[in-house]
Amino acid sequence: xxxxxxxxxxxxxxxxxxxxxxxxxxxxxxxxxxxxxxxxxxxxxxxxxxxxxxxxxxxxxxxxxxxxxxxxxxxxxxxxxxxxxxxxxxxxxxxxxxxxxxxxxxxxxxxxxxxxxxxxxxxxxxxxxxxxxxxxxxxxxxxxxxxxxxxxxxxxxxxxxxxxxxxxxxxxxxxxxxxxxxxxxxxxxxxxxxxxxxxxxxxxxxxxxxxxxxxxxxxxxxxxxxxxxxxxxxxxxxxxxxxxxxxxxxxxxxxxxxxxxxxxxxxxxxxxxxxxxxxxxxxxxxxxxxxxxxxxxxxxxxxxxxxxxxxxxxxxxxxxxxxxxxxxxxxxxxxxxxxxxxxxxxxxxxxxxxxxxxxxxxxxxxxxxxxxxxxxxxxxxxxxxxxxxxxxxxxxxxxxxxxxxxxxxxxxxxxxxxxxxxxxxxxxxxxxxxxxxxxxxxxxxxxxxxxxxxxxxxxxxxxxxxxxxxxxxxxxxxxxxxxxxxxxxxxxxxxxxxx
Amino acid sequence: xxxxxxxxxxxxxxxxxxxxxxxxxxxxxxxxxxxxxxxxxxxxxxxxxxxxxxxxxxxxxxxxxxxxxxxxxxxxxxxxxxxxxxxxxxxxxxxxx
Ligand SMILES: [Zn+2]
Numbered sequence: 001x002x003x004x005x006x007x008x009x010x011x012x013x014x015x016x017x018x019x020x021x022x023x024x025x026x027x028x029x030x031x032x033x034x035x036x037x038x039x040x041x042x043x044x045x046x047x048x049x050x051x052x053x054x055x056x057x058x059x060x061x062x063x064x065x066x067x068x069x070x071x072x073x074x075x076x077x078x079x080x081x082x083x084x085x086x087x088x089x090x091x092x093x094x095x096x097x098x099x100x101x102x103x104x105x106x107x108x109x110x111x112x113x114x115x116x117x118x119x120x121x122x123x124x125x126x127x128x129x130x131x132x133x134x135x136x137x138x139x140x141x142x143x144x145x146x147x148x149x150x151x152x153x154x155x156x157x158x159x160x161x162x163x164x165x166x167x168x169x170x171x172x173x174x175x176x177x178x179x180x181x182x183x184x185x186x187x188x189x190x191x192x193x194x195x196x197x198x199x200x201x202x203x204x205x206x207x208x209x210x211x212x213x214x215x216x217x218x219x220x221x222x223x224x225x226x227x228x229x230x231x232x233x234x235x236x237x238x239x240x241x242x243x244x245x246x247x248x249x250x251x252x253x254x255x256x257x258x259x260x261x262x263x264x265x266x267x268x269x270x271x272x273x274x275x276x277x278x279x280x281x282x283x284x285x286x287x288x289x290x291x292x293x294x295x296x297x298x299x300x301x302x303x304x305x306x307x308x309x310x311x312x313x314x315x316x317x318x319x320x321x322x323x324x325x326x327x328x329x330x331x332x333x334x335x336x337x338x339x340x341x342x343x344x345x346x347x348x349x350x351x352x353x354x355x356x357x358x359x360x361x362x363x364x365x366x367x368x369x370x371x372x373x374x375x376x377x378x379x380x381x382x383x384x385x386x387x388x389x390x391x392x393x394x395x396x397x398x399x400x401x402x403x404x405x406x407x408x409x410x411x412x413x414x415x416x417x418x419x420x421x422x423x424x425x426x427x428x429x430x431x432x433x434x435x436x437x438x439x440x441x442x443x444x445x446x447x448x449x450x451x452x453x454x455x456x457x458x459x460x461x462x463x464x465x466x467x468x469x470x471x472x473x474x475x476x477x478x479x480x481x482x483x484x485x486x487x488x489x490x491x492x493x494x495x496x497x498x499x
Numbered sequence: 500x501x502x503x504x505x506x507x508x509x510x511x512x513x514x515x516x517x518x519x520x521x522x523x524x525x526x527x528x529x530x531x532x533x534x535x536x537x538x539x540x541x542x543x544x545x546x547x548x549x550x551x552x553x554x555x556x557x558x559x560x561x562x563x564x565x566x567x568x569x570x571x572x573x574x575x576x577x578x579x580x581x582x583x584x585x586x587x588x589x590x591x592x593x594x595x596x
Contacts, residue, residue: 146587291558
């Protein structure tokens with residue numbers, strides 16, 4: 001039997017505005033001070049009027065444009081009606097039949113190794129609900145409701161069912177998060193719930209007789225990490241296969257509805273959630289409190305022209321213009337906008353993309369990881385690293401010496417010493433790291449080392465070739481910037497000449 | 500248009516209303532009458548008429564993204580039937596219910 005996994009994702013992104021979508025309350029994650037960022041509007045008191053936050057709409061336009069969506073010239077808001085304690089009005093203001101954007105795509109690295117466009121069905125702007133805190137003791141105590149989050153601007157981005165595995169879903173989410181942070185529209189902090197994901201999963205099966213079957217669609221809710229998304233989808237594939245073999249239930253069978261399941265990240269299983277009776281009867285209708293929004297073609301063109309560079313574009317530019325390998329471009333860009341900008345500054349100073357990439361992807365990333373810091377807090381600035389790399393590129397010092405200078409500067413910074421670009425050259429001369437290109441000086445060093453190591457020379461002549469190491473060491477001590485291989489050749493040459 | 504008792508029960512359930520059997524009967528008639536009244540609108544020829552999204556001929560009403568003072572928590576919780584001084588309290592929610 002041939003099994004194809006079919007996945008579509010619904011991503012909810014909190015936009016990083018200063019205030020909520022319909023009132024002036026702070027839009028800030030603040031669970032420690034519940035119900036302090038609330039007002040009559042977001043508490044849903046009667047007689048209050050919501051007014052659309054311009055910034056929330058602008059950030060939505062930027063995002064949808066970057067996702068290659070078609071922007072509607074006319075859009076409106078609708079009431080989605082259901083009762084839940086975190087929804088004080090009894091309805092959520094959302095968008096139903098006229099979302100502000102539709103039909104876009106996001107490119108990812110597919111499982112087959114090829115770049116693949118994952119289609120986006122629509123992106124619409126709505127308000128977030130509050131947060132319910134359930135009693136975990138099992139004693140049936142009351143649930144607590146915090147409405148700080150109620151009214152946070154929320155962008156819902158719905159993909160087409162174009163993803164083919166848990167790994168691809170994770171890829172899509174990683175690329176989505178990277179794009180959103182490059183656009184500066186959301187902090188995408190999953191722990192704080194700024195980026196949340198539901199996955200729609202089912203299987204297309206082709207049995208040995210060539211008959212095609214689709215299993216019922218399952219929506220897995222509340223996936224709050226990329227790992228959870230991948231694991232939940234992989235789990236669903238196995239579960240749905242077993243379920244189909246047992247029950248034979250198909251998508252098109254009468255009475256088959258979309259099932260909602262939760263994800264238990266501790267036990268790594270999905271579990272059935274009690275279905276809402278009269279599911280999906282939201283009785284949408286246009287919200288009379290909010291007027292429609294129109295967007296001109298000129299405005300759309302302006303937004304498009306002002307878009308920050310997307311991660312995918314930046315990767316391609318790093319490859320084409322700076323000569324980076326696909327791998328290095330991926331590593332740098334996937335670290336986020338700040339690191340990509342740091343890298344570009346290093347290149348600007350050093351004039352060499354490849355060498356700069358080596359230092360950034362190896363030395364800088366290693367040290368950042370060891371220290372657990374972001375690039376913004378990293379002590380060696382881009383202009384300092386750029387200067388080090390420039391000395392390497394100009395053959396003033398070897399790559400190895402460049403690494404030595406980098407580590408030494410880092411150590412000085414750790415000891416609260418002020419470091420600057422001028423310290424790079426100071427350190428090179430203090431440590432005698434200049435590449436000795438003056439052959440006369442190098443030959444002198446070799447001759448004096450040979451004179452000092454007569455026993456090593458005799459050993460070498462007697463056939464113990466490894467004895468030359470001691471002489472090389474002597475020379476390198478005097479001429480630190482020398483190339484060890486050249487030194488070795490020169491020593492052999494001098495020993496043989498004097499034989 | 501004839502409303503059924505099932506329609507009334509469904510609407511009542513969606514609105515979280517508990518109706519007595521007498522009320523259900525009563526509302527089959529009353530709601531039915533209202534619908535019949537509104538149904539007269541179907542006589543209007545709406546060919547080539549765009550659906551109206553809003554009765555006010557207004558678009559693009561925005562506010563700037565400037566913080567305003569929120570109300571304090573005590574005030575926010577003051578209308579609630581039950582609180583613990585920090586949160587609104589509601590009867591236990593069954594996850595996924
Ligand atoms: Zn508010």
